Amino acid sequence: MQKHRISLAALGAAICLSVSAQYGPGGLSANDLKSIADSYTPTTSDKAITNALASGSINTLALNQERMNNFDTHFSHKVPTKGISNQKSSGRCWLFTGLNVLRSDMINKLNLPSFQLSQNYNFFYDQLEKSNLFLQAIIDTAKEPSDNRTVDWLFHNPLSDGGQFTGVADNIMKYGVVPATVMAETAQSNSTGTMRMLLSNKLREWGLQLRKMAAGGSNVKTLEAKKMEMLKEVYRFLALNLGVPPTEFTWTRYDAKGKPVDTRTYTPQEFYKEYIGTDLRGDFVMMMNDPSRPYYEVYEIDLDRHLYDGDNWKFVNVPIEVIKKTAIKSIKDSTMMYFSCDVGKCYDRDRGALDLETYDYESLFDTTYGMNKAERIASGASASSHAMTLAGVDLDKDGKPVKWWVENSWGPGANDGHLIMTDAWMDEYLFRLVANKKYVPAVVLETLKNKKPIKLPAWDPLYSSESLEIPE
Secondary structure (H helix, E strand, O other): OHHHHHHHHHHHHHHHHHHHHHOOOOOOOHHHHHHHHHOOOOOHHHHHHHHHHHHOOHHHHHEOHHHHOOOOOOOOEEOOOOOOOEOOEOOOHHHHHHHHHHHHHHHHHHOOOOOOEOHHHHHHHHHHHHHHHHHHHHHHOOOOOOOOHHHHHHHHOOOOOOEOHHHHHHHHHHHOOOEOOOOOOOHHHHEOHHHHHHHHHHHHHHHHHHHHHHHOOOOHHHHHHHHHHHHHHHHHHHHHHHOOOOOOEEEEEEOOOOOEEEEEEEOHHHHHHHHOOOOOOOOEEEEEOOOOOOOOOEEEEOOOOOOOOOOOEEEEEOOHHHHHHHHHHHHHOOOOEEEEEOOOOOEEOOOOEEOOOOEOHHHHHOOOOOOOHHHHHHHOOOOOOEEEEEEEEEEOOOOOEEEEEEEOOEOOOHHHHEEEEEHHHHHHHEEEEEEEHHHOOHHHHHHHHHOOOEEEOOOOOOOOOEOOOOOO
16 A cells, blocks of 8 residues: 555656646746736627627628629620539549540530530549559669658658649640540549548558568569559559540541531550641640749759659749749640649639638738738648649720630639639749640740759648549
8 A cells, every 4th residue: 555655656746747847948838828817808899799709600701791792794805615523532633624625625626515424434444553653663662661752752752643744745735635424424433532541551562562572582573573463453443443444446526516527446555646636745845933933943853753653743933923924825726725723712612713702801800911822832831732724814994804704624613604803813832833835925935945853851731632522
């Protein structure tokens, strides 16, 4: 019993010492807490806000009613298109956007009715190629310690359904495209979370197995033979979830009035060459607006690619006005563009609007939010999260943009599935634009040609893949 009492006393002393240690320099003491709490004396307005917030969302209470009036939906320039796509509960916005750009050109060039390219077909090969990228990267780094930053990043990011434009370009130039009727969506392509989790964990398991084999003396040839066995299992897993991608198919083309034009048999590569044919790897330039880094420099993101033998993500950092000038030129020539942004900021689902003045948080909470774009990037407050298609612009009498017309991939909704983005919102939250070289200023092309890329690590916080699912 005496020993028990001594133990309890010792435990109590240890707890007291532990608590005391937490109140050292930099911690919150009891006096600090009292001072902070005493500083708040609720006003009648505070009490009203507290009552409102107890039963309503912050966004509902902060909604700026002045912006609900006279919502202008007119645009001076729009690229014609038909139909709206729906990525559903998947992070495939990058792929939907890339295919939306291509199908728009195809519809207008061939006078087609509403038409979709199969996202599921290219997604199958995206997941297969990313699996190979991970496994081969594990082999390449097999001699590195497990706490190596690249090895750690690989195991934390073995696979995703997100991506960016270089993934679109490399995938389509290798595998071609097929109409949506040839390889339809499945329940798993529409909701990728469980499939992605299962395949990611299998890849991690295999990654550890490959590293163990390498540590035991297996050479690269043996490891790559083992990798091929693993990829055969990946193919089977993808086939069960997504279906088997066609190597040849028959398709009937109809005109806009529904009249059949011709029926032919194609491979996916032949179909792409026949009806689209654009060199996605050579004819397009990605521009970034990142004011936290120097302009007119070329950047490359290490390991940020979709194919092991594909291209890393590469772009030229430019002022936002260069992006706008390029976009206007492309839209006037009836050509849509791939772009990405931080779509969750100031987004009003009911209006389908991206507007800096949608919510007035400052008035609601009597405070200010003063960070500029560079500061938001540097502090992690903002980064690109979603890819969409830039499809129109409204210019004022002086030719200056007022707002932009955006084709989204979240299915039907406000503005028939489109978003209206104010020009001021674009300044703050647009990050990337991909445009055909013929619309891009010469200074950007010269920068891309003459400057050696500055390589940034895959874990750089700004350069995440576009992978936002449809928000609730």
